[in-house]
Amino acid sequence: MGMVVGMRVRQVLVVAGVVIIAALSAVVVQEAIKEEESVLPVRDPTVPVQVEARGIDRAWQFSYPGADGILGTGDDIVSAGELRLPEGAAVQIQLRSADYIYVFSCPGLQLKEIAVPDLEFALNFGTDRAAHYELAMDAMCGFRLPPGKTMGTLRIVSESDFQVWLEGVARLR
Amino acid sequence: MAEEAVSTPALAQDAEIKDRDHPRVLGFTPAFALTDQDGMPFSSDRLVGKPWVANFMFTRCPTTCPLQTALLRRLQDRIKEQQNVTDTHVVSFSVDPGNDSPEVLKKYADQAGADGQMWKFLTGTVEEIRNTISREGFKLAVEIDDEDPDAIQHSSMFVLVDSYQRVRGLYQSESPQVINELMADLAALRAEAVHVPADVADPEWMKTRAIEQKESAQSIRAFHDFTFSDQREASGIRFMHKIVDDSGKRFKGVHYDHGSGMVVADVDGDERLDVYFVNQVGGNELWRNLGGGKFENITESAGVFVSDRICVSAAFADVDNDGDPDLFVTAVRKGNLLFENLGGGKFRNVTAGSGLGHKGHSSGAVFFDYDRDGLVDLFVANVGKYTTDETTMVTMESIRGEAETGDQYNVGFNDAFGGHLKPERNEASKLYRNLGERKFEDVTTATGLIDESWTGDATPVDINSDGWTDLYLLSMQGDDQVFFNRDGKKFERAAREFFPKTPWGSMGIKAFDFENDGDLDIYVTDMHSDMSQHIGPEKEKEKSAMQWTSSFLKTDGSSIFGNAFFLQGEGGKFEEVSELVNAENYWPWGLSVDDLNGDGFDDAFVTSSMNFPLRYGVNSLLLNEGGERFRDAEFILGVEPRVGGLAVPWFELDLLGADKETPVLETIENAGADPKTFPERIVVWGAMGSRSSAIFDLDDDGDLDIVTNEFNHYPMVLISNLSEKKPDLAYLKVKLVGTKSNRSALGAVVRIQSGELKWMKVKDGQSGHLSHSDFPLYFGLGSAKQIDQLEVTWPSGTKQVMKAPIALNQMLTIEESE
Numbered sequence: 007m008g009m010v011v012g013m014r015v016r017q018v019l020v021v022a023g024v025v026i027i028a029a030l031s032a033v034v035v036q037e038a039i040k041e042e043e044s045v046l047p048v049r050d051p052t053v054p055v056q057v058e059a060r061g062i063d064r065a066w067q068f069s070y071p072g073a074d075g076i077l078g079t080g081d082d083i084v085s086a087g088e089l090r091l092p093e094g095a096a097v098q099i100q101l102r103s104a105d106y107i108y109v110f111s112c113p114g115l116q117l118k119e120i121a122v123p124d125l126e127f128a129l130n131f132g133t134d135r136a137a138h139y140e141l142a143m144d145a146m147c148g149f150r151l152p153p154g155k156t157m158g159t160l161r162i163v164s165e166s167d168f169q170v171w172l173e174g175v176a177r178l179r
Numbered sequence: 180m181a182e183e184a185v186s187t188p189a190l191a192q193d194a195e196i197k198d199r200d201h202p203r204v205l206g207f208t209p210a211f212a213l214t215d216q217d218g219m220p221f222s223s224d225r226l227v228g229k230p231w232v233a234n235f236m237f238t239r240c241p242t243t244c245p246l247q248t249a250l251l252r253r254l255q256d257r258i259k260e261q262q263n264v265t266d267t268h269v270v271s272f273s274v275d276p277g278n279d280s281p282e283v284l285k286k287y288a289d290q291a292g293a294d295g296q297m298w299k300f301l302t303g304t305v306e307e308i309r310n311t312i313s314r315e316g317f318k319l320a321v322e323i324d325d326e327d328p329d330a331i332q333h334s335s336m337f338v339l340v341d342s343y344q345r346v347r348g349l350y351q352s353e354s355p356q357v358i359n360e361l362m363a364d365l366a367a368l369r370a371e372a373v374h375v376p377a378d379v380a381d382p383e384w385m386k387t388r389a390i391e392q393k394e395s396a397q398s399i400r401a402f403h404d405f406t407f408s409d410q411r412e413a414s415g416i417r418f419m420h421k422i423v424d425d426s427g428k429r430f431k432g433v434h435y436d437h438g439s440g441m442v443v444a445d446v447d448g449d450e451r452l453d454v455y456f457v458n459q460v461g462g463n464e465l466w467r468n469l470g471g472g473k474f475e476n477i478t479e480s481a482g483v484f485v486s487d488r489i490c491v492s493a494a495f496a497d498v499d500n501d502g503d504p505d506l507f508v509t510a511v512r513k514g515n516l517l518f519e520n521l522g523g524g525k526f527r528n529v530t531a532g533s534g535l536g537h538k539g540h541s542s543g544a545v546f547f548d549y550d551r552d553g554l555v556d557l558f559v560a561n562v563g564k565y566t567t568d569e570t571t572m573v574t575m576e577s578i579r580g581e582a583e584t585g586d587q588y589n590v591g592f593n594d595a596f597g598g599h600l601k602p603e604r605n606e607a608s609k610l611y612r613n614l615g616e617r618k619f620e621d622v623t624t625a626t627g628l629i630d631e632s633w634t635g636d637a638t639p640v641d642i643n644s645d646g647w648t649d650l651y652l653l654s655m656q657g658d659d660q661v662f663f664n665r666d667g668k669k670f671e672r673a674a675r676e677f678f679p680k681t682p683w684g685s686m687g688i689k690a691f692d693f694e695n696d697g698d699l700d701i702y703v704t705d706m707h708s709d710m711s712q713h714i715g716p717e718k719e720k721e722k723s724a725m726q727w728t729s730s731f732l733k734t735d736g737s738s739i740f741g742n743a744f745f746l747q748g749e750g751g752k753f754e755e756v757s758e759l760v761n762a763e764n765y766w767p768w769g770l771s772v773d774d775l776n777g778d779g780f781d782d783a784f785v786t787s788s789m790n791f792p793l794r795y796g797v798n799s800l801l802l803n804e805g806g807e808r809f810r811d812a813e814f815i816l817g818v819e820p821r822v823g824g825l826a827v828p829w830f831e832l833d834l835l836g837a838d839k840e841t842p843v844l845e846t847i848e849n850a851g852a853d854p855k856t857f858p859e860r861i862v863v864w865g866a867m868g869s870r871s872s873a874i875f876d877l878d879d880d881g882d883l884d885i886v887t888n889e890f891n892h893y894p895m896v897l898i899s900n901l902s903e904k905k906p907d908l909a910y911l912k913v914k915l916v917g918t919k920s921n922r923s924a925l926g927a928v929v930r931i932q933s934g935e936l937k938w939m940k941v942k943d944g945q946s947g948h949l950s951h952s953d954f955p956l957y958f959g960l961g962s963a964k965q966i967d968q969l970e971v972t973w974p975s976g977t978k979q980v981m982k983a984p985i986a987l988n989q990m991l992t993i994e995e996s997e
Contacts, residue, residue: 064845106431107597109728120731122597127730144711144726 036141046083046173047075054130056097057089058082061108061121063100066141066158070172083176089141089159091133101127112160114139135163151162197419202347202364203672203861208233208418213272213303220412221299223263223344224893226421228828228864230368231268233338233736235312235321235592237275238287239328243335247352251337254300267365269298272312274333274398276302279395301961308942314903317346337361341368342862343828378633378794379866380826384716385795387820392814399810401440401802401820405904406817407885414877414896416864420870421460421525422676422891423489424574426592428830428863430792430843432563433656435459435489435511436748437542437635437686438768438868438870440949444495444504446481447524450990452875455483455506456888457493460573460586462486463508467524472878472898488513489588494634494951496546496555496944499921501619504953509559512566512589519617534619537805539606540565541638543949547648548921550667551974554613555921558569558650560634566597570604588760598633599656599733608652610670614626615659629671632657636769638792638945639926640690640699642677643930644751646976648926648934651672653685653930655707657732673736677753678745683738684708687769691781692939693746693760694806696931699941701745701753704767716746718767722758742767761809766796766868769948771873775816775883777901777908779961780806781938784818788868790890792846795825798887818885818897821867827892829865867892871947875954881908881988883957888947893966909987911969916997919975923953933963955990963987971995 049055056077058069068089072081077100091097101110101121108121110129114137118128141157162173192836204626212222234251236244258267273279284300293300305323311826312321339348339361348364350357396403425435435498438952439457446453451468458464463485466474478484488510496504503520510516517533518526530536538564546555566569566589573586600606610628611619623629633656647664654660659681661673684707693700708723722741725732732738744762745753757763770787775782780803786794800818801809813819826890832838834857847863869887879883882901887894902908911931915924924942938958944951957971966985972978973995985991 064842103594105593107594107730107731118728120597120728122600123594123601125597 033081046073047178049169051095054098055091055096058100058102058120059089059110061103062105064106072176083172087173089158089160090163090171091160091170092165093133093136093162095133097131097133099129101129108145111142111144112139135162136164137162189217197619205346205349206318208344208346209311211311212412212417213307213416214281216281216288216300217295218281221301222412225269225823227344228342229268230342230365231264231270231340233270233272234338235272235274235319235333237273237331238279238283239275243352247335250358251298252292255294257358257675259294271300272308273300274308274312274321275328275331276305281825299967310484318511321798330773331433339364339433345829359803369583379864382795382823388716389814389820391552392811396547396815399802399804399809399812400777401804402846403802403812404907405776405899405901407899408817409822409895410898411893411896412635414472416896417476417514418456418466419893420889420891421456421458423459423588423695426573427791428832428838428843429844431591431593433595434562436790438890439490439888440492440871440947441873441886442495442873442952443873444479444953446504446520448522450877452877454886455493456894457508459489459491463490464817467749468877470879472659477524483518485516487586491541492543492949493548494544494944495953496643496925497922498555499612500554502922507535507544507557509544511540512538514538515541515559517617517966522931529617534621535611537609539763545637545639545951546923546944547639549648549664553919553921553975554615555923556613557611557619558637559609559611560652561606561608561637562655563606563633565596568593573727585831586686591722597731607631626670628662630660632660635686636688636949638688638690639791639943640701649702651688653688653703655684655686658737659685659703664977680737680739680755681710681742683732683734683740687768689770689772689945690941690943691772693779693781693803695938697937697939702749702762702770702772702783703743705739705742705803706767721761722763722824759808761801764799765792765916767799768870771872771874771885772944773883773957774959775874775899775911775958776802777882777905779938783809784872784874784885786887788866788962790868790927791829791865792864797866798869821895826864826866829863831862833860835859862877869895871950873946873950873952876957881910908961911958911960911966911988912955913957913958914990914992915971916992916994917973918997919977920973920995925975928972929956931958931966932968933960933966936961936963960987
């Protein structure tokens with residue numbers, strides 16, 4: 007029993023320690039975030055990552071929800087040419103275009119869909135492990151890229167790296 | 180006249196001239212068609228893409244001419260001393276054409292030490308020379324007097340011309356520095372030109388393909404011991420197709436790049452077939468056939484000049500049954516046009532009140548008598564809204580050697596190629612019923628011919644052999660549509676049992692009897708599917724490996740990605756056999772079909788190529804090998820490579836001025852150029868490409884010739900020498916004159932029998948992309964020595980049979996019996 011009690015005490019101590027460390031960490035993180043004036047909410051991993059891929063001026067522009075957590079508002083976080091996603095996540099990409107017809111094409115993930123002005127198309131998929139892919143260019147009636155050039159990159163990173171990257175992009179804004 | 184006979188102060192000074200101002204554009208050179216010292220035709224378009232120096236002289240000239248000639252000899256030698264400079268010409272225009280025959284000029288040129296390839300001495304008629312030098316030409320003084328050489332007066336200026344045929348400098352030939360100045364300015368002009376990518380101008384694969392195809396000739400059973408040669412210069416045809424900037428310096432993927440058609444008919448009743456070329460910019464032109472392969476421009480006098488709108492297609496047919504072909508023209512947004520032929524090649528615009536002046540995005544137009552009432556009706560294919568309401572000036576003129584037109588055109592949507600995804604951009608095609616007296620009624624809805632697909636052209640064809648002409652509609656972005664004609668009253672969209680799969684990006688069509696088995700087969704060309712992937716030349720004979728998503732295609736597995744050849748078999752069933760019969764090619768537009776080698780089997784000529792910013796695509800000439808398969812023969816028969824090179828200057832950019840931020844720079848970079856190397860002004864070249872064609876006996880020698888309409892260039896006039904190479908050529912031309920039926924006899928079926936040999940043709944007017952002509956049927960008769968029977972089934976239902984003897988090698992006119 008005493009042993010049991012002792013175990014419980016140790017467990018409590020461990021749990022308390024974890025809580026304290028976590029609390030301290032949270033304080034540290036919060037302080038750090040405060041320092042950087044970031045207000046991005048912590049992502050709920052059960053909710054798909056929402057991204058808008060917008061073709062504009064013959065390039066991709068990727069938008070993520072900003073502090074309000076809603077995509078398509080004024081505080082979206084915008085990345086030009088690089089799409090970064092957390093590993094092991096469900097992803098929903100809304101494809102739009104401001105001018106021409108684009109093809110979002112990632113051969114490495116066997117993803118392909120079009121973006122057309124005034125129309126909406128979507129891609130739903132899940133990410134696996136950390137990886138790096140190129141976004142290809144499909145010929146679309148005269149629009150093509152020179153050899154060796156791509157339309158951008160798609161990086162799958164850890165959840166924490168994703169958050170840090172998103173914070174960084176937001177701060178750059 | 181020889182160089183050593185003249186002392187020139189300029190020769191003593193060969194020092195480089197520095198710090199000269201960059202040569203400005205001073206004006207434009209005239210188009211001319213003259214004769215060189217070798218007696219060969221030489222026209223201004225030979226000089227497109229090349230800087231050149233002109234002077235004006237005559238061999239009897241006792242004063243300034245010897246000096247000029249000596250100076251130009253010096254210029255010639257200095258140019259030739261430079262390495263990698265092979266494109267510069269010197270052109271001396273004789274101002275004494277009465278005396279300066281080619282022979283006289285030849286002797287003079289030889290004495291002057293002229294390099295015959297580089298230095299041309301030109302002569303012509305007095306009128307031609309006068310027009311070239313003064314008036315609308317170089318605008319320099321000239322007095323020509325055949326009788327008195329002392330009375331001849333001419334400018335002693337040297338004229339520097341750039342690769343776009345613009346005047347860039349005038350030089351006093353007496354100046355001691357004149358040659359050095361010319362050399363310096365020539366160097367400045369050369370520095371303007373951007374390097375043309377090798378895969379556009381001089382691709383290696385063309386050479387390889389030519390060799391391989393010629394090596395294959397011995398295995399081709401179809402007769403191929405004859406050739407075509409481009410005689411456009413000798414024909415006198417000066418028409419030039421010109422494009423809007425959406426296909427040039429404002430490049431975008433928009434349907435303007437489909438180009439324009441060309442149509443053929445005997446407009447003046449002289450039994451010779453005349454040609455009407457359709458244009459985007461600068462005006463359509465009607466060229467009258469003078470015989471012997473010569474043409475004259477009668478556009479203005481005929482009253483068919485159209486320059487205020489971007490025109491797309493044309494169709495000839497006798498709308499009012501008065502014995503001459505009338506003309507219908509389609510245009511983008513500014514209204515389609517109907518011209519009544521008044522006889523003798525005179526037309527008047529009768530669009531107002533005709534009911535045919537639809538303003539939209541009209542494309543191909545076909546006449547046919549759907550209700551068999553004896554009047555030709557009209558189907559007009561409307562593509563869909565591919566242009567915005569924004570208008571802009573046509574600026575292409577400035578680089579093609581002519582003045583600005585001041586015309587405006589509607590700029591295309593940036594996403595025009597996705598128009599089929601947006602129902603609000605659909606534009607229904609139209610069926611018009613002919614009411615007589617050149618009045619038409621829109622019966623699209625009344626007949627149920629509701630088609631909002633992106634239709635660019637169509638062919639009338641009796642698909643179900645019930646005697647009523649159906650319509651096969653070509654959708655350029657989606658499924659083709661077939662409408663069955665129900666007793667001339669209604670059209671009913673066919674289920675897909677006849678054609679379960681059709682080409683996704685259809686452009687051209689021809690229904691004809693491929694095997695001579697008495698029924699019609701259907702050949703459909705598909706260009707748009709070839710745009711999903713830029714492939715190497717080695718894969719051109721393969722079907723497209725479609726790269727676009729199903730969300731873009733929107734056809735749910737009902738598409739063929741490439742050309743289709745529907746062979747009609749037992750029970751009227753069609754089987755798609757394009758790969759089996761070798762009907763595939765790359766970037767095809769439309770096709771013309773007829774018996775080019777006179778062996779009794781119809782061959783095909785498929786116009787192809789996409790022009791700027793892509794590489795060259797060959798036109799396909801497919802010889803029908805006994806109704807079994809096509810054999811590639813464009814190189815064997817001299818159709819490829821085309822005369823004058825595969826690329827031409829496409830547009831010019833002022834990179835420090837108006838074009839500083841132009842998006843087309845990215846397009847050029849993507850095509851392989853490096854903008855970092857661009858000078859202040861660059862000249863961008865584009866690959867050539869044909870759009871439309873007509874096959875007919877242009878010079879009345881019994882064999883079939885080919886005329887094209889190009890995209891942004893002069894036509895090709897491909898004259899066949901078959902009648903010389905095949906002395907036993909047997910053929911019959913059949914001109915049909917309807918009486919109860921429509922006078923053009925559209926829809927009439929002619930069957931010919933000679934022993935076991937049989938032929939069948941339908942008069943449908945179809946020849947080439949966006950083109951509907953009115954010309955006689957041509958039957959190559961192979962080994963036949965006589966015709967046993969000829970049967971005409973008229974649209975009225977009347978059958979008319981003629982028995983032997985029917986002479987071969989003639990034009991047989993058959994009037995419908997009462």
